[in-house]
């Protein structure tokens with residue numbers, strides 16, 4: 001039995017020009033979806049069906065895009081979650097975080113909560129789906145991977161380490177059908193109160209490397225940071241663990 | 257007696273079969289997409305195009321030009337007179353003598369064709385083409401003997417039945433090649449298809465010394481973008497392919513072929529013929545695509561070309577240098593065909609190879625191929641004190657900077673040019689961050705949608721301002737602005753504006769005395785013609801004039817002017833980067849080194865980048881504006 005796969009897409013934003021584009025992680029989610037389900041893949045967007053960026057996704061070879069038609073100020077979450085509840089999907093793929101809007105990275109988590117499904121974060125690849133289970137590769141720093149087995153259905157957020165999206169072709173993109181359904185009218189109350197401003201570059205901590213040779217410098221640049229001051233807290237109470245994190249954030253002047 | 261009539265019957269029969277073949281062949285072309293041509297005007301113009309334009313190209317090879325006039329002219333004349341004498345039986349001796357003269361002319365021509373075919377150069381196709389001179393000779397000889405009685409040289413009935421039988425065989429062989437073969441795909445097909453191709457050429461502007469090099473826009477509403485199957489070509493493009501005589505002049509000039517990349521323009525055109533007629537390339541008797549065996553290609557009018565007829569690498573190897581088009585005696589348009597097929601691969605399949613898709617995505621998102629922030633486009637000019645159009649609104653010269661703005665090497669060329677303009681007190685401004693990529697690369701990579709969008713947006717920006725000239729240091733942008741934007745310029749943003757390459761403009765300044773230059777004291781200098789300046793725009797002289805004005809005596813490369821060899825940088829070739837045995841830029845640098853030059857003068861940032869990428873030791877590479885700026889006599893104001 002083929003599995004039903006759904007990829008969620010949003011309007012991305014080019015880091016240099018600020019122009020709308022297909023979002024990097026979302027298009028990787030479409031790429032992975034195409035690998036798993038071919039053109040049976042259901043690609044879903046909550047927003048306007050007139051949005052030109054949807055054509056860029058469709059140019060990857062999608063015959064149609066499902067659009068949950070709603071105003072820009074409306075919250076995407078209720079629309080998507082009620083759509084998913086009607087779909088009997090096995091796998092839902094999203095980006096880790098969107099490139100525009102709140103960009104909180106919460107969408108997959110909130111969806112998982114509402115559906116009562118497990119979530120696998122930062123997925124690099126889904127190797128196999130068989131007998132109600134999927135073999136999933138998680139992306140870890142420095143190109144490392146961890147393989148986990150997840151029961152269907154689940155939500156996966158797709159990491160930048162996943163297969164890059166294929167080229168978008170203009171013709172098929174232009175001809176793809178935008179299948180509009182009504183979305184939600186619920187206003188995104190959090191977002192409405194936000195104001196957007198260009199981000200300032202965050203100061204980076206200088207890594208002082210006292211290397212004498214090129215080989216040492218190379219090692220320093222590539223080696224895993226040996227977190228000397230870190231500690232693993234397994235047996236402490238949640239209260240203590242939270243306190244430790246809070247103290248660290250203060251110490252690092254991230255919150256004051 | 258029946259036997260006396262045999263030759264005449266054969267003539268009529270072969271003529272009829274030939275005509276049926278020709279009608280069938282025309283129906284193959286008509287499978288192509290419709291394209292309006294002026295049939296009457298085309299047919300009327302045809303003889304002129306043949307004698308002037310086609311022969312202008314053929315004449316580069318004097319031997320072949322004379323041979324062809326004798327053979328072709330002799331044949332056409334003989335054929336008409338054969339009908340008069342042997343079919344309609346006009347019994348005037350003078351006509352028969354005229355026929356004899358025509359046949360003799362043809363015989364002489366055919367003899368020289370035969371001679372060339374004794375030891376043919378590699379570029380020529382063999383196979384049926386080897387048989388052609390013999391068939392021509394048999395035709396001429398047969399009809400000479402057949403006509404002697406009518407001319408009164410021999411009594412009627414000489415030789416009796418035996419001779420008539422022998423002559424009839426001659427008629428079958430000769431006319432079989434010339435009439436039957438013409439209609440049914442033999443080598444002589446070129447005469448029939450070639451004639452019509454000249455009449456219905458897709459770029460009639462090319463005749464009478466004109467130039468037409470801009471690509472034709474894609475109708476983005478169409479149901480297939482670009483060419484997927486042979487039947488997606490315009491009908492007169494198919495006709496053009498059929499006119500190929502397999503002379504291989506294109507192959508001999510093609511830089512990609514010489515570099516051992518899997519492209520041979522002649523084979524490509526022949527594959528198109530296979531496609532339009534249906535079948536395989538098993539009968540192709542010329543040089544292959546380097547590294548690919550002949551015989552495996554299969555196609556038909558309604559089959560996808562890249563699924564078995566031509567491989568994708570072949571299409572992506574082309575630098576769009578137009579050397580093949582320039583050299584083709586049949587005026588076939590290779591580059592149009594290649595870009596048409598690329599359009600399908602990019603816009604329908606999304607299969608632009610290597611860096612292609614990344615570059616296109618960058619152009620779409622940032623209006624420049626490397627994805628730099630559009631707001632940093634004018635950073636190079638921070639210290640140049642250049643006026644910006646947004647503030648000036650009206651200016652004499654608009655300097656189109658092009659994407660060289662983002663590249664440190666190209667910026668040196670830009671600065672040199674600005675300095676020269678300042679020295680000549682030119683009233684100049686730039687668009688600054690309002691400028692966008694010209695769309696050249698996107699278009700050559702087959703993404704006409706992106707090209708059109710850039711062209712329209714650039715034109716909208718240009719339309720807000722007033723200027724008399726646009727000058728650019730980039731021949732690719734120059735070509736787009738001058739030859740390709742007009743198709744989208746609904747509001748006349750460029751109407752009445754002179755589009756100039758910086759060498760042309762600088763030459764005007766030097767000639768008018770606005771620039772004072774010292775004599776050049778370096779060593780030997782050679783000049784490399786950029787394809788998009790020379791073959792695309794016919795500007796060969798201004799750069800040379802400029803060098804001469806410095807007292808430089810140019811040591812020309814063997815391939816210069818309209819025969820200049822590409823640097824390998826055009827058509828997105830460095831982006832698609834199809835492997836070969838050698839690099840085109842290395843070969844061009846060898847051409848330059850062979851002249852003993854210490855300096856290669858160029859007029860293009862892309863050529864500069866390609867040629868400077870060649871490992872040392874090699875001559876130095878400089879843009880003409882950089883050479884000039886070093887000799888500038890600065891007056892203290």
Ligand code: SF4
Nearest residue numbers: 500501503504506584
């Ligand atoms: S395409 Fe033109 S130049 Fe090339 S072989 Fe044919 S006729 Fe000759």
Ligand code: SF4
Nearest residue numbers: 510574575577578580
């Ligand atoms: S345009 Fe240049 S590279 Fe392309 S086929 Fe013709 S000669 Fe070869």
